[in-house]
Amino acid sequence: xxxxxxxxxxxxxxxxxxxxxxxxxxxxxxxxxxxxxxxxxxxxxxxxxxxxxxxxxxxxxxxxxxxxxxxxxxxxxxxxxxxxxxxxxxxxxxxxxxxxxxxxxxxxxxxxxxxxxxxxxxxxxxxxxxxxxxxxxxxxxxxxxxx
Ligand SMILES: Nc1ncnc2c1ncn2[C@@H]1O[C@H](COP(=O)(O)OP(=O)(O)OP(=O)(O)O)[C@@H](O)[C@H]1O
Ligand SMILES: [Mg+2]
Numbered sequence: 423x424x425x426x427x428x429x430x431x432x433x434x435x436x437x438x439x440x441x442x443x444x445x446x447x448x449x450x451x452x453x454x455x456x457x458x459x460x461x462x463x464x465x466x467x468x469x470x471x472x473x474x475x476x477x478x479x480x481x482x483x484x485x486x487x488x489x490x491x492x493x494x495x496x497x498x499x500x501x502x503x504x505x506x507x508x509x510x511x512x513x514x515x516x517x518x519x520x521x522x523x524x525x526x527x528x529x530x531x532x533x534x535x536x537x538x539x540x541x542x543x544x545x546x547x548x549x550x551x552x553x554x555x556x557x558x559x560x561x562x563x564x565x566x567x568x569x
Contacts, residue, residue: 428456428496437478437488437508445474445492452494453502457567465543466502466563472536473506473559480527481510481557500568504561513551520549 431452435441446467453463474490482488493505513519520541525534540547540561548560 426498428498429494430496431494432491434489434491437482437485437490437510439478441490442471442474442478445470448492449494449504452496453565456496456565457569458565459567462563462565466504466561469540469543469547469561470504470506472539473504473561476536476559477506477508477510477557479530479532480513481508483511485510500565502563502565505558506561507556507558509556512553512555512557513549514553516549516551 429452431448433445433448435444449467449470450463453466458466470492474492477488477490481490488508488510491505491507493503493507495503495505497503518524520537521534522538523534525532537547537549540559544561544563546560546562548562549557550560551557
């Protein structure tokens, strides 16, 4: 394990909607042994759930057999980093996709607020996407009670 890494967990699951709640449970299981506040855990679960939902509904839209990878990492300075990766459609214009209310899915009455929610609840959100290939969302937050 890298020296500045306290703990890590990687999971790959099928692109099925029930696995969104599985990802939330994994976040809780990973963080609860550590000094995380109830509010921080709720924030992280909410942000993670938005990223996983995006991978399921946009990444693998009308695609069969997709898989989503979630990597959790807790660094020894109390930073949590969660990476959500899909190998689906990709995002044409990431900057635009991150704007509040931007959605490509009006048909299902989506609000275009997922990225804004991730940004509100996390310290840092990075998005890397290759059109037609993959999308990776990196969520970071520092635990306030960490010593
Ligand atoms: N993993 C992904 N793969 C492909 N496109 C994505 C992915 N994540 C986001 N997008 C694109 O970015 C847009 C904005 O995402 P965002 O989560 O902010 O809003 P939304 O999912 O459309 O609506 P909401 O999250 O409010 O239900 C999406 O409509 C979609 O076009
Ligand atoms: Mg969304």
